Structures are given as C-alpha cells and as structure tokens.
C-alpha cells in the first residue's frame with residue numbers, strides 16, 4: 720500500500736505512521752514546575768542525537784487535557800532542566816499511569832507509586848526504580864509547523880550527568896539482558912528486546928577483495 724499523510728488516505732482504522740518507526744525508545748521525562756511540583760511523563764518521540772556532548776531530543780506534541788501546552792515542555796522552558804529515566808519491562812504498568820492526562824498539580828511519581836530520588840546536578844528528581852538516569856540541561860526547543868493548534872516541539876537537552884545501576888554492568892558493558900528495556904511500537908503496542916547480536920563494521924579490504932583469507936578464519 721501507499722498513502723499521502725496530508726490526505727490521510729491509508730484506508731486503515733488507525734494511522735500506520737508510528738508502526739513504521741519501530742521500536743522506539745521511551746524517554747520517561749521528569750521535570751519540576753516553576754513552583755516546585757514534580758512531573759513525570761513518557762515520550763516515545765524521543766532519541767539521542769549525538770555523543771559529544773551527549774545530547775537527546777524529546778518531542779511533546781499536542782495539548783494538555785486543559786487545552787494548554789503539556790507540563791513537560793512548560794516545565795523545561797521554565798527551569799531549563801529535565802531527567803531521562805530509562806523505561807524497563809518491569810516498570811511498564813507504572814509508566815503507563817504516568818502517561819495519563821493528570822491535572823497539572825498532580826505529582827505523577829506519587830500517582831504511579833514511584834519513588835523520587837534526588838538528582839546530582841539538576842533539580843528534577845529521578846525515578847529511583849529506573850536503573851539508568853540521564854540528567855539534562857535544556858539546549859534549545861525547535862517549533863515545527865503543525866496541523867493542529869499546537870506546534871510540533873523538538874526539545875533538545877545536553878546530558879550532564881549519567882547514573883547506571885552497577886548491577887547492570889557485566890564485563891565492562893551495560894547488559895541488555897539485565898536492563899530489559901521497554902520500547903514502543905505502533906498503536907498501543909510495546910515490546911522488550913528480541914534477538915541481540917553483535918556486528919562489527921566489515922573491513923574495506925576484505926569487502927573489496929573477498930579472495931583475501933580472513934586471519935580470524937571466519938570466512
């Protein structure tokens with residue numbers, strides 16, 4: 720099938736767009752409001768954009784239930800700080816509670832039964848139950864054209880402090896088997912990890928001259 724997003728002519732009951740970008744990591748973003756109320760919400764339009772410095776982007780789109788902007792971009796604009804808490808399979812149901820349209824004064828840590836742990840260098844607390852946290856400072860927000868009354872926002876942050884639970888580190892690497900990350904698919908579908916495999920880049924010489932024997936005997 721083919722369709723044109725501007726005409727929404729896919730003929731399916733739901734837009735297949737998010738099912739075409741899978742799996743997506745979930746940025747579980749904690750912030751505080753200008754008057755100090757903690758806030759926590761998941762965003763799957765989220766990713767890293769570079770290493771040096773480590774930088775992430777999160778995209779809050781559409782309205783808050785009261786018709787204004789969502790708490791997350793409002794809080795980031797007001798305070799300049801946020802934390803990315805890595806979502807795991809074990810925390811899926813609690814994460815889902817934090818995605819509900821809570822009134823602005825609700826602390827989603829409390830609503831979901833999660834523990835707020837102080838961060839090292841930013842004000843927003845971390846989700847203590849999450850095994851990895853990225854403390855971030857706001858860099859810039861890009862407002863893109865939108866088909867609704869609310870712009871598409873891309874909020875960029877520099878990672879200034881990283882916390883990794885020591886129990887995740889096996890042989891000097893973050894163990895995916897121990898982390899058990901949660902990812903978002905299309906619709907209301909989620910997944911854990913499937914098969915994990917390692918694949919170093921091929922060497923150019925061997926790619927261009929397959930007749931050269933591989934010193935490792937790997938063929």
Ligand SMILES: Cc1cc2nc3c(=O)[nH]c(=O)nc-3n(C[C@H](O)[C@H](O)[C@H](O)COP(=O)(O)O)c2cc1C
Pocket residue numbers: 745758759760761762763764765778779780781783788789790791792814815817818819820821903
């Ligand atoms: C797994 C998951 C992923 C989500 N991803 C996004 C997203 O990328 N962008 C967005 O605007 N809302 C997303 N939402 C909805 C927000 O989490 C929801 O609107 C939330 O109430 C926003 O909270 P806030 O007003 O405290 O910022 C997602 C919800 C879930 C459960």
